[in-house]
Amino acid sequence: MLPLNIVVIGGGAAGFFGAIACAKANPHAQVTLFEASRQPLAKVLISGGGRCNVTHACFEPQRLIQNYPRGSRALLGAFTRFQAQDTVAWFSAHGVHLKTEADGRMFPITDNSETIVECLVKAAAKSGIELRIGTPVVAVKQLAQNQGFEIFGKSGATKQCDRLLLATGSNPVGYKIAREFGHHIEPPVPSLFTFNIPDAKLRSLAGISVDPVQLRLETGKPQLSQTGPLLITHWGMSGPAVLKLSAWGARFLHQNHYQAKLLVNWLPDLHQEQVRQKILAVKTQWSNKAIALHRGVDLPHRLWQYIVDRADITTEDRWAGLSNKKLNQLVQELTQGEYLINGKGVFKEEFVTCGGVNLKEVNFKTMESKLIPRLYFAGEILDIDGVTGGFNFQSAWTTSYLAGNAMGISS
Template identity: 65%
Template sequence: MALLQIVVAGGGAAGFFGAIAAAMAHPQAQVTLLEASRHPLAKVRISGGGRCNVTHACFDPALLVQHYPRGGKALRGPFSRFQPKDTVAWFAAHGVRLKTEADGRMFPVTDSSETIVDCLIQAAREANVEIYTTAPIVAVTKSGHQFQLQLRTGETLPADRLLLATGSHPTGYQMARSLGHSLEPPVPSLFTFNVTDPRLEDLAGVSVPLVRLRLETPDGNRLEQQGPLLITHWGLSGPAVLRLSAWGARILHQARYRASLQINWVPEMTPEELRQVLVQTKGESPKRTIGAICPIPLPKRLWQRLTTMVGIAAETRWADLSNQGLRQLLQELTQGNYAVAGKGVFKEEFVTCGGVNLAEVNFKTMESRCQPGLYFAGEVLDVDGVTGGFNFQAAWTTAWIAGQAMGSS
């Protein structure tokens, strides 16, 4: 009897994990992985600043799905079968220990993505996965129950089961479409904001642990997020901005990345509580200068810039702060408006929203509802998470489920 031929298109996180899962679950099958480039797992290698943010320490599937702007509902079932604790256990079983950082992100204890890359390549080899690099697929057709994959070399490779784990590469989308699938148009997700504003000039590198952001596009769409913020040479970044960009990926794309951004620099206080703190400081330190004393949890350079921008000179004494100056300062600290004039790149993630329509995929098996024998995993689907290891987790989960299912008749 001929061996079942399982072919995985794509040598990234989802492709390798799916190939390994299939080979381990169905040792009677021949599993072949095709990667178009010379170097597989390239995105894993550079992710997390070269440390690889493998997953996130969120072990409740109901909470986990809340970190996915698109695809959360579809992932609820899959996460009940393979979630971050399973990822941790899988890597531990393959000799890689993960550690949890204060914000929940999980990395290998080595702090090196090479640990994850080496682990996946070794596990694939041990499971007898045949790995081919520089093997781009140029076309896919189906004849009877079998797929025919035409490679750039001119070869044609047969496949009884085909897993598309091609990420956001146009070739993968093209293959899905040629096999009867529709796509949600891919647009960028997880990006920084280009903001040119004198209040931020020369403050690159300054970070604030907690801000509240309110975004409004010209056509009236509104979004809100809070979290840490980082001032950069080109504008604003940090988890709060990245989350806002993920949830607002489509509306910001439609608005051509033009929007109004309101920043509350001290969201842990109500405006009245903030006013009381400023009034109290005025009473307790009347002879000290406003530039010298920052009574709220803001970096001093940012505090001095914001006070100066509302017309309060750094050498002004607290006793000389007028009621009007106090009102203007309160307004600036809680409702400062900034113009977003474009998007930057968040180099560690490269996430796209959009991809294969989720209604056309059975999330119990990751098999196509349009084409029997065709499976999907990872970012080729219209699934994306916020930053923090959630996109990798979606890749591990969908790939594992596809791998379990692909060998079944």
């Protein structure tokens, strides 16, 4: 029998990992990887602020899937076959050791994403994978009688293969090829972004962080909510709580043109009545003091003054003169402050989308298309996205590992 001819389109994390897994599963297979740009693994290089957040120290599939706004159900079985612990072991076996930070994110001990890039490039070379860098694929045609595929570049047909892995990320070419094979594409929209808040006084507090804060999006349906650290920026709000909420609310926010009402609870560890009692205690203890200068809750001083101002309390107002109406306003601002989202910002250089190939059309044991035999998918081309913290890379490692192994089987 002739050796299997495998083509991987996409030179990102999923493309490289899938190609390497395939070559290991079948050392006799001829594996060729096409990457359109001249810089493979570019997203890996810039991820995690240049450190590469490889995965997350969450080693139970049931808990792991809770970090995926889209794709959690499909990933459950996949994670029982290859999960974060397997990722750690794979990189360790290839000479790259990972460390776990306090929030669970895992990085190479070098704190340098080039470590991950070099590891993948070396593993690909050692596996005999042919890299065609700077070689964009523009179309794919299926050969007669489901006997494989013909790959077309800008100058025409370039290669035929028995099996094909699409690992093109959010590149429109990948969606186009999948669509031409009959796959339904969930419209890609941004996920993981910051909130623009048109409030000059809030923006003047840029750099202040609060942990924890509870955020809720008013959607007209069951409200979307996240609790965690928040960072005030010169354009509005960022931080893990905002990024997670943006992921869960990605479709809602897109449909509403990134205009929405955000409710902020600055003191989520306290019930509203507890906040009220704390305020009343301060009113009693510091009756002759200025409200803006003597806070009774654990918040940064400048933020407290901003919230007091939002409650229509002046810098001259004393605790003794605080009316019940103003007290209620202050409690409301502390526990259910309303902020208007008016647009989104970019989260560092990273760009994550929700949307892609409909998951019902893919066999998650092998990542093979249910519509086209010998066609496989991995990574962000699928309608899967995770919150920030290494989860998007983990779904890329998992889906590409499963695809690579399945493609390498000779039967």
